[in-house]
Amino acid sequence: MTSHETDQALSSARNTLDRVRLQSFDTLPGTRAVSRRPRQRRSVAKRVAAIGVANAAILFAAAIIGIAIMPIGLFGALAVLMMMAAVTLAIAFAPGPRPVTHEKLARSDLKALPMQTTRWLDAQRPALPAPAVQIADRIGLRLDTLGKQLQTVGDETPAGADIRRLVGEQLPDFVRDYQRVPPELRATERNGKTPDRQLIEGLELIEREIGQMSEELARGDLDSLETRGRFLEMKYKDGDPA
Structure with a gap:
């Protein structure tokens, strides 16, 4: 699918969402489900690891002092325990990263854009229906891969502009646009589709497009590697590097 076709498809879906938002139907809200965020679990794991490293450092320092300088004694041991407790609480309750705003996304460097978009998308999960949450997770994985590939892509290139x-x-x-639709209207059918269905189909389209962009970037890397291999083979095939 071309970039123009993608624009048209997303524009059509947004228009449907806008039309539904303007209606005043009285329907029951659709079911919402929020699964645990994989990145949230990783964030907790990082905090636990940081607590472990900090406490190990405190114990190591206390051991060095007790062996090389002077015994720390009972009061020293209590001081060590209090320090470990303080460090544990400080790390456990330290504020997380500031939320990513729509404006921040617009100003993000291209290389950091996939990670920033993933953080923004994670924050929207509570407002998404369960099937859309699953697609958002897949998009996050796609963005993780894309972020690694963008380290060598310039913002001024056509690929960079499309991404x-x-x-x-x-x-x-x-x-x-989906979030602007009142919750009681999101399961209401309009022109053959509900806003929930429009959202799911639109996210699936975006996931496919990101995957295609990633594959194109990978093919470019593979083509470059193949070209370099052929050049080296031609250059050294006779055992003469000159």
């Missing part, structure tokens, strides 16, 4: 438009503009705009 910025899809990841930094179309994806957040589409999700925000």
